Amino acid sequence: xxxxxxxxxxxxxxxxxxxxxxxxxxxxxxxxxxxxxxxxxxxxxxxxxxxxxxxxxxxxxxxxxxxxxxxxxxxxxxxxxxxxxxxxxxxxxxxxxxxxxxxxxxxxxxxxxxxxxxxxxxxxxxxxxxxxxxxxxxxxxxxxxxxxxxxxxxxxxxxxxxxxxxxxxxxxxxxxxxxxxxxxxxxxxxxxxxxxxxxxxxxxxxxxxxxxxxxxxxxxxxxxxxxxxxxxxxxxxxxxxxxxxxxxxxxxxxxxxxxxxxxxxxxxxxxxxxxxxxxxxxxxxxxxxxxxxxxxxxxxxxxxxxxxxxxxxxxxxxxxxxxxxxxxxxxxxxxxxxxxxx
Amino acid sequence: xxxxxxxxxxxxxxxxxxxxxxxxxxxxxxxxxxxxxxxxxxxxxxxxxxxxxxxxxxxxxxxxxxxxxxxxxxxxxxxxxxxxxxxxxxxxxxxxxxxxxxxxxxxxxxxxxxxxxxxxxxxxxxxxxxxxxxxxxxxxxxxxxxxxxxxxxxxxxxxxxxxxxxxxxxxxxxxxxxxxxxxxxxxxxxxxxxxxxxxxxxxxxxxxxxxxxxxxxxxxxxxxxxxxxxxxxxxxxxxxxxxxxxxxxxxxxxxxxxxxxxxxxxxxxxxxxxxxxxxxxxxxxxxxxxxxxxxxxxxxxxxxxxxxxxxxxxxxxxxxxxxxxxxxxxxxxxxxxxxxxx
DNA sequence: ATGAAAGCGCTAACAT
DNA sequence: ATGTTAGCGCTTTCAT
Numbered sequence: 001x002x003x004x005x006x007x008x009x010x011x012x013x014x015x016x017x018x019x020x021x022x023x024x025x026x027x028x029x030x031x032x033x034x035x036x037x038x039x040x041x042x043x044x045x046x047x048x049x050x051x052x053x054x055x056x057x058x059x060x061x062x063x064x065x066x067x068x069x070x071x072x073x074x075x076x077x078x079x080x081x082x083x084x085x086x087x088x089x090x091x092x093x094x095x096x097x098x099x100x101x102x103x104x105x106x107x108x109x110x111x112x113x114x115x116x117x118x119x120x121x122x123x124x125x126x127x128x129x130x131x132x133x134x135x136x137x138x139x140x141x142x143x144x145x146x147x148x149x150x151x152x153x154x155x156x157x158x159x160x161x162x163x164x165x166x167x168x169x170x171x172x173x174x175x176x177x178x179x180x181x182x183x184x185x186x187x188x189x190x191x192x193x194x195x196x197x198x199x200x201x202x203x204x205x206x207x208x209x210x211x212x213x214x215x216x217x218x219x220x221x222x223x224x225x226x227x228x229x230x231x232x233x234x235x236x237x238x239x240x241x242x243x244x245x246x247x248x249x250x251x252x253x254x255x256x257x258x259x260x261x262x263x264x265x266x267x268x269x270x271x272x273x274x275x276x277x278x279x280x281x282x283x284x285x286x287x288x289x290x291x292x293x294x295x296x297x298x299x300x301x302x303x304x305x306x307x308x309x310x311x312x313x314x315x316x317x318x319x320x321x322x323x324x325x326x327x328x329x330x331x332x333x334x335x336x337x338x339x340x341x342x
Numbered sequence: 343x344x345x346x347x348x349x350x351x352x353x354x355x356x357x358x359x360x361x362x363x364x365x366x367x368x369x370x371x372x373x374x375x376x377x378x379x380x381x382x383x384x385x386x387x388x389x390x391x392x393x394x395x396x397x398x399x400x401x402x403x404x405x406x407x408x409x410x411x412x413x414x415x416x417x418x419x420x421x422x423x424x425x426x427x428x429x430x431x432x433x434x435x436x437x438x439x440x441x442x443x444x445x446x447x448x449x450x451x452x453x454x455x456x457x458x459x460x461x462x463x464x465x466x467x468x469x470x471x472x473x474x475x476x477x478x479x480x481x482x483x484x485x486x487x488x489x490x491x492x493x494x495x496x497x498x499x500x501x502x503x504x505x506x507x508x509x510x511x512x513x514x515x516x517x518x519x520x521x522x523x524x525x526x527x528x529x530x531x532x533x534x535x536x537x538x539x540x541x542x543x544x545x546x547x548x549x550x551x552x553x554x555x556x557x558x559x560x561x562x563x564x565x566x567x568x569x570x571x572x573x574x575x576x577x578x579x580x581x582x583x584x585x586x587x588x589x590x591x592x593x594x595x596x597x598x599x600x601x602x603x604x605x606x607x608x609x610x611x612x613x614x615x616x617x618x619x620x621x622x623x624x625x626x627x628x629x630x631x632x633x634x635x636x637x638x639x640x641x642x643x644x645x646x647x648x649x650x651x652x653x654x655x656x657x658x659x660x661x662x663x664x665x666x667x668x669x670x671x672x673x674x675x676x677x678x679x680x681x682x683x684x
Numbered sequence: 685a686t687g688a689a690a691g692c693g694c695t696a697a698c699a700t
Numbered sequence: 701a702t703g704t705t706a707g708c709g710c711t712t713t714c715a716t
Contacts, residue, residue: 002436004692004693004694005693005694006693006694014702014703015702015703015704016693016694016695016703016704017695017696017702017703017704017705018701018702018703020694020695020696021701021702024694024695026696028701028702029701029702030701030702033701033702047433047434047436048434048693048694049397049400049434049435049436049692049693049694050434050435051393051396051397051400051435051661051692051693051694052397052400052692052693052694052695052708053693053694053695054393054694054708055391055393055394055397055692055693055694055695055708055709055710056693056694056695056696056707056708057694057695057708058391058393058394058708058709059695059707059708091389092389092390092391092392092662093391093392093393094344094389094391171681171682172682174681174682175679175681175682177681178679178680178681179679182524182525182638182639182679183524183525183527185525185527208681212681296524297524297677299682319393320434332676332682332684333681333682334674334676334677334682335639335676335677335678335679335682336677337517337520337521337524337677338520339513339516339517339519339520339550339554339675340513340514340516340517340641340674340675340676340677346708346709346710347709347710348709348710356686356687357686357687357688358687358688358709358710358711359686359687359688359689359711359712360685360686360687362710362711362712363685363686366710366711368711370685370686371685371686372685372686375685375686390709390710391708391709391710393708393709393710394692394708394709394710394711395709395710395711396692396710397692397693397694397708397709397710397711398691398692398709398710398711398712399692399710399711400692400693401691401692401711
């Protein structure tokens, strides 16, 4: 059998309590005892029994708070599925998940929701934060209360956190650029429809895309970069304007929300199948566009995995006191075409 | 707090032992007691505490046997990393992993190795099986001993198993076909280098590829399909022959092993950058070819995840008695280009 | 058929 | 600073 805390106690000639104190840095132990106990533990290659740890800790009635800006954003459908899956899995550990969904990016509302969750005595928080200093302050406060924080899909600067789960946005853009380069065989005039220049993820995608075009595809020109603010109606109008004003455009890169609106414009103008179109993510509508050959390829970010992993990260910390290896857990930028959806 | 076996016992006016017997179908309980206990459990929505279950069961000293045909096959490097990661994670549960690596596809050797592992008293088996009836028989025997079997990367027909973890080979081929269609803009003469017509995964890839070409790309011709037997030397020779005998070929699809040898031939002939090349998997060498623009894209199958998930599947069964939702856990067919590697 | 109780390894409250 | 002990929820053995 594996070595236990009890064996160490016997060998060191102390009680199990003392061993526990040393091995978990609870303090209040003599230098001497600490040294011998640590030595013995190392010699015997002691590995705490996680099941026992978990069981002993299980009185606490744990709830994980989840706060996502998923309202009206179909991208989050799969993130939520991932969260639900994780929730189901950890139900056997009697851990609850309290989920709050917000629409839009209102700082006040997000602050309020965080406070609400904290008042509910959550033991961990998963959040898609707005990149704002007020939020950052609040999250640090939460973290200092001993409530681990995991940022999901979007990150925020200047906070102490357990980890971030999401994609590498720059690589996402680069991948889209390379893809467009290949399918146009290096000749194209492209229009970019981004979400907002104030959203870090969006600008990083645009930058990555342009980098690749500049470095590898001299005969591809970026004609215009327009903002859609993740809104279908605006995307529709911008796309129409873009295509009508720049007849030379024969490729589009949608790197944020509002894609459905944009495609609607393309269809109305009768430009489907005439333009090469690269998008991001694979909502149900985008899948349809892929099937129909209207969208050539889309660069996805494993939304299900994002939701699932974020919860599991908190879970592992709470139950097993396990920390992630890296602070930033990047999901793959997956290129999808007609045949490798799902 | 959540409902426990003890509460049910009190409500039913029986002992915890009896509740345990009923809830785990151990038999030896009166009809009457059984009925009331089940009713109460259902009413209270009883969910066993998995940590407690695991702890109580933890005396048994569990070892998971792993048998992979990884010898001399760089594809398996990442599968092994995934296995190692899972191994590390479950070490805290005092579960050991005993790994045996085999080279080639010799039935006798695989049988022998299975027996060896079983003699070691393993509690679960992860295997890349040869699709052969003798192996199938043996695996059924193992399964009937109460040792759950998970097939990894390759599957086998006619066995009872806990699950299969690997990719959908047909979709892999279809994806490659679509990709080639797009980057050649539908005009190409392509040579296919497969592994062996006797390997299910390989033929499924070829079939998927051809399906898509036939249905969507009338101006793409498949000139030849040659076997490499996953061997670099043979792949080298076949590629040379292929390209010299068919000067019209301007695209290649490598859908199995031996890719390094094939690329060597391409380079020697000075055809790099003149051919569009699609491969499978992303070994270190293939990554280099992508960086250099020699290979255009590769269709991968999440090897790390395959290794990791296979172990976790067995783990969840052994520790928590959890069954997978589906027998076939397909990994994504991930298209990778220069910029979305890793 | 059923109950009682010891134990899995660790934690935490209390005692010294 | 250190020891003692009663759990955590479930399984299993031994009585009855």
